[in-house]
Amino acid sequence: MTDGHPLTIKRTITVRAVVTPRWKEDAERELSAAVSNSDQQLAQLEQEGQQLVSEIRRQSLNPLDPRVQEQVGSVQQQVASKRSELEEQKRTLLEQQRQVRELVFEQIVDQGQIEGTCKIRVGDNLVQKLQVAVLVRDGVIEAIEGGETTAPETTTSESISL
Numbered sequence: 001m002t003d004g005h006p007l008t009i010k011r012t013i014t015v016r017a018v019v020t021p022r023w024k025e026d027a028e029r030e031l032s033a034a035v036s037n038s039d040q041q042l043a044q045l046e047q048e049g050q051q052l053v054s055e056i057r058r059q060s061l062n063p064l065d066p067r068v069q070e071q072v073g074s075v076q077q078q079v080a081s082k083r084s085e086l087e088e089q090k091r092t093l094l095e096q097q098r099q100v101r102e103l104v105f106e107q108i109v110d111q112g113q114i115e116g117t118c119k120i121r122v123g124d125n126l127v128q129k130l131q132v133a134v135l136v137r138d139g140v141i142e143a144i145e146g147g148e149t150t151a152p153e154t155t156t157s158e159s160i161s162l
Contacts, residue, residue, distance in 0.1 A: 008117050008120075011116055012113050015134050016134065018108055019106065020138055024103065027100045035093045038090040
């Protein structure tokens with residue numbers, strides 16, 4: 001490849017959002033739905049675990065047989081492991097909810113990432129090309145920061161991944 005030919009590369013673009021009343025309502029609604037979904041998953045897990053244990057015991061000739069007890073113990077262990085995982089997810093969601101409630105209007109938060117491409121050439125500053133963010137207000141792009149543009153003046157930035 002010669003020096004004059006561009007190369008197209010993938011890059012990660014950070015999506016940053018300005019906290020507005022609408023953004024806050026949407027974020028809280030989304031997080032509340034996720035917490036509710038976690039509660040439903042926990043309830044379903046408990047119910048399915050109990051049904052499976054009952055089924056194992058019902059199908060065995062001797063429910064006190066050590067092999068049956070081992071199967072029941074294994075199911076209970078799997079349920080407990082999955083329960084811990086779901087409870088941790090729920091704790092994370094509740095913490096994110098708390099953080100969202102504490103955000104101040106006009107504050108800028110990292111909302112997530114998207115992938116994009118860019119062309120690079122010999123002599124380009126690769127760090128600048130890779131460090132790019134899109135600033136949105138209620139879903140509308142307000143600025144493109146970094147890359148080949150200059151970053152606008154911003155307020156405090158916090159990371160909240162939704």
